[in-house]
Amino acid sequence: MDKCKGCMECVRLCPSDIMHIDPRLGKAFNIEPSMCWECFTCVKGCPEAAVDVRGYADFAPFGHHVTQQRAADRIAWRIESRGGSVREFVFPIRTTPWDSIASPATAPPPTTEAAHGELLSFEPDYLAVEALPTIPSKRAAPTS
Amino acid sequence: MDADVLIVGGGMAGCGAAFEARYWGRDLRIVVAEKAAIERSGAVAQGLSAINCYMGMRWGENQPEDFVRYVRNDLMGLSREDLVYDVARHVDSTVHLFEEWGLPIFKDPASGKYVREGRWQVMIHGESYKPIVAEAARKAATEVVEHVVVTHLLPDERDPHRVAGAVGVDVRDGSYVVFRAKAVIVSAAGASHIFRPRSAGEGYGRTWYPPWASGSAYGLLIPFGAEMIQMENRLVVTRFKDGYGPVGAWFLLLKAVATNVHGDEFEKSRLPELRQRVGAYADAKPMPTCLRNHLMLQELRAGNGPILIHTERVLDTPEKEALGWEDFLNMTVGQAVTWAAQGIDPRTTPSELILSEPYVMGSHAVCAGAWASGPNDIAPPEYRWGYNRMTTSPGLFGAGDAIGGSAHKFSSGSFTEGRLAAKAAVAFVRDHQDRPAVADERRVAELREVLFRPLETYQHAQSRITAGGVNPDYLQPMSGLQRLEKTMDEYAGGTSTDYTTNDWMLGKALDNVVALREDLSRLGAADLHELQRCWELTHRVWTAEAVVRHTRFRTETRWPGYYYRADFPAVDDTNWRCFTSSVYDRTTDRWTLSTRPYVPIL
Numbered sequence: 001m002d003k004c005k006g007c008m009e010c011v012r013l014c015p016s017d018i019m020h021i022d023p024r025l026g027k028a029f030n031i032e033p034s035m036c037w038e039c040f041t042c043v044k045g046c047p048e049a050a051v052d053v054r055g056y057a058d059f060a061p062f063g064h065h066v067t068q069q070r071a072a073d074r075i076a077w078r079i080e081s082r083g084g085s086v087r088e089f090v091f092p093i094r095t096t097p098w099d100s101i102a103s104p105a106t107a108p109p110p111t112t113e114a115a116h117g118e119l120l121s122f123e124p125d126y127l128a129v130e131a132l133p134t135i136p137s138k139r140a141a142p143t144s
Numbered sequence: 145m146d147a148d149v150l151i152v153g154g155g156m157a158g159c160g161a162a163f164e165a166r167y168w169g170r171d172l173r174i175v176v177a178e179k180a181a182i183e184r185s186g187a188v189a190q191g192l193s194a195i196n197c198y199m200g201m202r203w204g205e206n207q208p209e210d211f212v213r214y215v216r217n218d219l220m221g222l223s224r225e226d227l228v229y230d231v232a233r234h235v236d237s238t239v240h241l242f243e244e245w246g247l248p249i250f251k252d253p254a255s256g257k258y259v260r261e262g263r264w265q266v267m268i269h270g271e272s273y274k275p276i277v278a279e280a281a282r283k284a285a286t287e288v289v290e291h292v293v294v295t296h297l298l299p300d301e302r303d304p305h306r307v308a309g310a311v312g313v314d315v316r317d318g319s320y321v322v323f324r325a326k327a328v329i330v331s332a333a334g335a336s337h338i339f340r341p342r343s344a345g346e347g348y349g350r351t352w353y354p355p356w357a358s359g360s361a362y363g364l365l366i367p368f369g370a371e372m373i374q375m376e377n378r379l380v381v382t383r384f385k386d387g388y389g390p391v392g393a394w395f396l397l398l399k400a401v402a403t404n405v406h407g408d409e410f411e412k413s414r415l416p417e418l419r420q421r422v423g424a425y426a427d428a429k430p431m432p433t434c435l436r437n438h439l440m441l442q443e444l445r446a447g448n449g450p451i452l453i454h455t456e457r458v459l460d461t462p463e464k465e466a467l468g469w470e471d472f473l474n475m476t477v478g479q480a481v482t483w484a485a486q487g488i489d490p491r492t493t494p495s496e497l498i499l500s501e502p503y504v505m506g507s508h509a510v511c512a513g514a515w516a517s518g519p520n521d522i523a524p525p526e527y528r529w530g531y532n533r534m535t536t537s538p539g540l541f542g543a544g545d546a547i548g549g550s551a552h553k554f555s556s557g558s559f560t561e562g563r564l565a566a567k568a569a570v571a572f573v574r575d576h577q578d579r580p581a582v583a584d585e586r587r588v589a590e591l592r593e594v595l596f597r598p599l600e601t602y603q604h605a606q607s608r609i610t611a612g613g614v615n616p617d618y619l620q621p622m623s624g625l626q627r628l629e630k631t632m633d634e635y636a637g638g639t640s641t642d643y644t645t646n647d648w649m650l651g652k653a654l655d656n657v658v659a660l661r662e663d664l665s666r667l668g669a670a671d672l673h674e675l676q677r678c679w680e681l682t683h684r685v686w687t688a689e690a691v692v693r694h695t696r697f698r699t700e701t702r703w704p705g706y707y708y709r710a711d712f713p714a715v716d717d718t719n720w721r722c723f724t725s726s727v728y729d730r731t732t733d734r735w736t737l738s739t740r741p742y743v744p745i746l
């Protein structure tokens with residue numbers, strides 16, 4: 001926590017609303033550990049690598065350390081176990097640049113007819129089969 | 145704030161809804177209201193290591209019909225097959241979009257096909273699954289309003305059953321946020337912490353479903369008057385003990401086996417006994433999720449525990465070891481932390497499995513949620529009254545955990561259901577242009593009082609104590625939560641009774657939950673964070689009350705392994721192959737329970 005600059009990024013990201021800034025120190029802390037999922041969102045989101053996590057006190061003995069470094073296309077993990085063994089893994093996280101997804105509004109506008117049919121956007125192309133499967137109800141009510 | 149389509153909850157379903165609403169509603173105001181930040185909100189906050197719903201129609205792997213049959217078996221004969229079919233026939237296009245957006249999916253280099261974890265699942269490097277999906281939603285939405293906890297839906301001024309928006313509180317600046325909308329899609333997820341968790345103290349938040357799954361989907365829909373089904377169909381999952389690491393990749397891909405403490409693969413030897421209990425359902429392939437739980441529980445009751453998963457027999461290459469760790473690091477880091485802390489090397493030591501506390505949700509191997517209209521071309525007349533995924537309230541749609549009867553959606557299917565709901569919601573807005581919904585302003589004013597009351601209660605009552613949190617005049621949200629969990633655990637089929645309950649116990653649970661609902665008017669909140677907790681608790685209490693009422697109404701044990709009615713231990717297909725349904729009426733404060741028919745579509 002010494003490295004914390006009080007930038008609020010973990011406060012913004014924590015899905016449980018439990019990372020807050022201590023007004024006296026200007027640094028972030030977990031206000032409600034009993035509502036923490038150990039999701040590591042705060043750890044991954046911190047630009048200063050300031051957040052340190054240890055396992056829940058009710059079943060996790062001391063002596064372990066799980067840390068990560070996340071880049072644009074991969075994440076590297078380092079797992080230090082009680083007893084001293086260390087494992088390191090690197091996994092891909094994304095195959096395209098961040099911020100490269102286009103709004104669906106950039107696609108040609110749909111027809112009124114399409115709006116009343118069963119196809120969703122980009123179908124049937126993105127289904128990669130010729131047509132959307134259907135099984136007409138054996139007991140279908142007359143359409144009004 | 146005005147919206148044409150308001151999406152409550154920017155999780156998997158909500159992001160799908162935002163994307164699709166923009167495609168069909170180019171000129172519309174599409175607003176997402178989210179209590180956290182959508183990059184990392186909801187059940188997929190950490191990421192996932194598999195997409196659990198994918199047909200692979202392009203490779204002829206599965207057809208939607210196959211999926212319907214699978215879900216029918218897994219739910220012991222009960223699902224809304226029109227909704228299940230609808231998700232299945234569209235879900236491949238969703239997964240193909242995810243891949244195009246940059247989600248790394250494992251591929252077989254020789255065939256180019258996705259690598260299967262099991263028949264329906266594909267493997268992903270999914271640490272950034274949610275940020276990727278959220279990026280698409282952000283590009284699509286007119287506005288994403290974050291850190292706003294939505295507390296209530298708003299009725300139309302002339303038709304109290306029609307929805308006209310929602311209200312909530314901005315938990316950063318404490319402002320009252322009013323969304324006036326022509327259609328609303330509720331995608332605010334199911335619930336953990338309805339039943340007391342196994343973990344205690346600091347680890348109290350280590351439930352399998354995240355602690356922020358506050359049952360808001362149900363807590364918003366029920367008091368508004370939307371009809372609910374299958375609320376008794378709670379989920380119990382088999383997971384690695386303490387860290388709650390998922391077992392899917394271990395069983396399906398790595399082919400690990402589970403044994404009792406003596407090394408016996410007990411499932412086979414217990415089959416005859418299971419047939420006696422549930423008949424032909426025992427021989428369904430694959431065995432229904434609840435029945436596998438049931439067999440484990442029988443072993444544990446017989447003193448043959450713990451159940452061990454033999455990771456040490458399958459991690460014979462460095463690639464498999466990395467895959468095993470990645471599975472957890474991508475979606476349950478806490479399990480990796482647990483292994484590290486307890487010094488467990490999965491290559492040499494088996495791990496214990498445990499049955500979780502129950503959760504209430506609609507997107508997994510269970511299907512609690514709203515009774516919704518089905519797709520036009522498939523749904524039988526009993527299941528169709530308007531727009532796809534519209535609840536019984538006009539203009540009010542649902543997706544993901546919010547929609548009942550449509551099990552096994554998981555992440556990809558929830559996103560897909562959000563797309564389906566959004567397309568229909570856009571059509572609803574267009575079809576009702578001559579008479580758009582208008583919010584009831586008296587209700588807007590009334591809810592402002594209600595919403596902030598816990599802050600006032602706290603302020604007024606503070607003078608009665610010198611220090612600490614015990615006050616004769618108010619209930620702290622955490623105390624209320626523990627009261628709810630204790631009752632549900634002890635009386636409504638939690639872990640402390642091995643998921644067993646009966647009519648008397650359910651009656652007691654109901655009395656206790658109703659008393660708690662009354663006491664919610666005395667909640668006290670010291671700050672905005674606690675105010676958020678007060679409303680999350682309120683949504684959980686509504687959810688719990690529905691669970692208890694539905695469980696009491698269904699006088700059979702349809703899903704052994706999820707819960708047991710000790711007074712009605714058998715599966716009763718003659719009387720109960722139907723959905724339980726409830727409607728709450730706000731004007732009279734009464735619930736009406738009834739049944740809805742099961743109609744097979746195949």
Ligand SMILES: Cc1cc2nc3c(=O)[nH]c(=O)nc-3n(C[C@H](O)[C@H](O)[C@H](O)COP(=O)(O)OP(=O)(O)OC[C@H]3O[C@@H](n4cnc5c(N)ncnc54)[C@H](O)[C@@H]3O)c2cc1C
Nearest residue numbers: 153155156157179185186187196294333360544545554555
């Ligand atoms: C540990 C774990 C592992 C899983 N593994 C897999 C897997 O491998 N593959 C797979 O496909 N699926 C998996 N799932 C299931 C999948 O994550 C869910 O089925 C899916 O996320 C449900 O979608 P949803 O949109 O209904 O809910 P969520 O994605 O949880 O979204 C709900 C959203 O609503 C917001 N919200 C809640 N209440 C309010 C409120 N009052 N006001 C405003 N916003 C609110 C939440 O913050 C959240 O953003 C897993 C789930 C868990 C927990």
Ligand code: SF4
Nearest residue numbers: 014036037039040042
């Ligand atoms: S690990 Fe805990 S504190 Fe950090 S973001 Fe997740 S829930 Fe919040």
Ligand code: SF4
Nearest residue numbers: 004005007008010046
């Ligand atoms: S812990 Fe990191 S993310 Fe959080 S406020 Fe400090 S520097 Fe910012």
